Amino acid sequence: MWHLTRVQDDHVSEVAHAEQIWTEQDWVSRFGLPFEPFDTGYGHSTQDVAATEVSSGKLLTGYLDAVHNRTTRYVGGLTDADLDRVVDSAWDPPVTLGVRLVSVIADDLEHAGQAAYIRGVLERQS
Template structure:
């Protein structure tokens, strides 16, 4: 297995786990949260996908899935390619009302693009500079490293929130 193949395998495994976490949830479950100061599961997963979409588009130079697939229309929000769900107020977070269907669809579309991008990244690409959402640049290797960390943190949050909402047993035996 090539080094980037490890990332591809991890992303595929994570996609199955997050898909399982969404199975059986209602759209109303997506906006529930354990405390008034916490982000809900639906927003957390949407933010995770938006950041992944933004980073991967910076690496492969292609349009984001968000706009290319008109996902912004499906979610009922502006097409702003730089709206990643960062630095939003809790009021803004709670105004966002995703559906399970749209979250699954968008996350699957982003994942497909991510896996294709990882398949095409060469060792030389890892030193190429790309934009950083906070400003400035970073290398592709740094961007992928940060994306992996961010992605799996949020997947853990999503699966925790699933357990919080429905209790033990959702993961299976």
């Protein structure tokens, strides 16, 4: 859940030309994770995943809420024409804002599904 929020924060902040909520609101210190400040969890090893311990659900949902609020404010101000703006020309074809936002949504949904699955497995074990 931390990773899906970090990726959303990273990607939306980049296209919105804004500082990440992670650093802007000092969530990085509140979490106290053993990673570089702009780490999103992408490519983490098994050991890195094990080191991603969050002290409370409130901390995690607080960060998620802050990122979600920024994302909805940003997306709410977009026009149809904005979605065609190229945000990453390193790809062929270049990535537009619309494609980037769909990518963030898809990634978040996949990770939320994985978390729900694990929660179900754990609940059935008790």
